[in-house]
Amino acid sequence: MKFSAQTEYGLKAMINLAQRGDKTKSIKLIAEEEGVSPKYLEKILNLLRKQDLVESFKGTNGGYALKKSAAKISVADIVIILEGPIEPMKCVGKVCHMENSCSLKNVWSILGQQIEHTLRKIKLSDLIK
Amino acid sequence: MKFSAQTEYGLKAMINLAQRGDKTKSIKLIAEEEGVSPKYLEKILNLLRKQDLVESFKGTNGGYALKKSAAKISVADIVIILEGPIEPMKCVGKVCHMENSCSLKNVWSILGQQIEHTLRKIKLSDLIK
DNA sequence: CAGATACCCTACTAATTTAGTATGCTTTAA
DNA sequence: TTAAAGCATACTAAATTAGTAGGGTATCTG
Numbered sequence A, B: 001m002k003f004s005a006q007t008e009y010g011l012k013a014m015i016n017l018a019q020r021g022d023k024t025k026s027i028k029l030i031a032e033e034e035g036v037s038p039k040y041l042e043k044i045l046n047l048l049r050k051q052d053l054v055e056s057f058k059g060t061n062g063g064y065a066l067k068k069s070a071a072k073i074s075v076a077d078i079v080i081i082l083e084g085p086i087e088p089m090k091c092v093g094k095v096c097h098m099e100n101s102c103s104l105k106n107v108w109s110i111l112g113q114q115i116e117h118t119l120r121k122i123k124l125s126d127l128i129k
Numbered sequence C: 001c002a003g004a005t006a007c008c009c010t011a012c013t014a015a016t017t018t019a020g021t022a023t024g025c026t027t028t029a030a
Numbered sequence D: 001t002t003a004a005a006g007c008a009t010a011c012t013a014a015a016t017t018a019g020t021a022g023g024g025t026a027t028c029t030g
Helices: A005-019 A027-034 A038-050 A075-083 A098-121 B005-019 B027-034 B038-050 B075-083 B098-121
Strands: A054-057 A063-066 B054-057 B063-066
Touching: A005 A027, A005 A038, A005 A063, A005 A075, A005 B098, A027 A038, A027 A063, A038 A054, A038 A075, A075 A098, A098 B005, A098 B098, B005 B027, B005 B038, B005 B063, B005 B075, B027 B038, B027 B063, B038 B054, B038 B075, B075 B098
Parallel strands: none
Antiparallel strands: A054 A063, B054 B063
16 A cells, blocks of 8 residues: 555655746756656656656756646646556456445545545645745 | 555455354355455465454364454454555655655655545445445 | 364465666757 | 757566465364
8 A cells, every 4th residue: 555666756856846946957956856766767757748747858958847837736646647547456356246346346436536635635836845 | 556456355355254244154165255366365364363353263164254243343454454554655765855755754644544544434344235 | 083174384486566777869058 | 069968668677466385283073
């Protein structure tokens, strides 16, 4: 019941960028500040870029910046991109008795919605000083 | 952001036992009904037994039974035994700036408590017909 | 008391997922 | 034109999870 390191790194990078305002910052610098491998962070920021959470600029003095204001980006936005949809359980068992798994499915569904709702309310702007 | 198959199997087995009342049922039979490997289920039930959620009886006509009433066992009880404590994120990054990770830690802490609270309210007795 | 049944325990293996690297290419500002 | 930076793909390594194997121990039944 954990989020991956990828999600942590992505969130840290996004918070880092949010603190920067709308100026760009290079992967190398973010990676250094957050203590993450630059190459790994590169992959993560790529994912976030493809989903329009950040934009990138090539060349000298290039780098990344938030694409929307920090108040419009929620923790859920980031988590869902890096972690996949919030579904605490997909039933893997072969047998699925109505009386068991359907009640369980309901548990996971309610829980998933609740988690997403909570993370949706927390914006990047709430997380910066 | 998922629970493991082990947790699903454990929950299914517990629901299965709850439906049985306080009579015992063998691993073999539960495993068959739930479509899980008996050997794997054996290990899972062992974990639940060591935490006093079920009790076991050896010998002919032996098997497992709930140790408390289904109304006194919550989904959280089972999940925590099989999944470990509900902490959605332990910070793994080497660097931990006050302004970043402390706000994040707060997010995970609130979320973890909320998840646990939700699962704590759902009892086995709510999940059986 | 013998034998079958069913749990108990430890160690091992296989599969899957996650984390991290390597390499080479393309764009762009100075 | 050159160096800085991102882009893309493929690969490798580490960690976790799932599942097996095999022998031991208690207990009921005849």
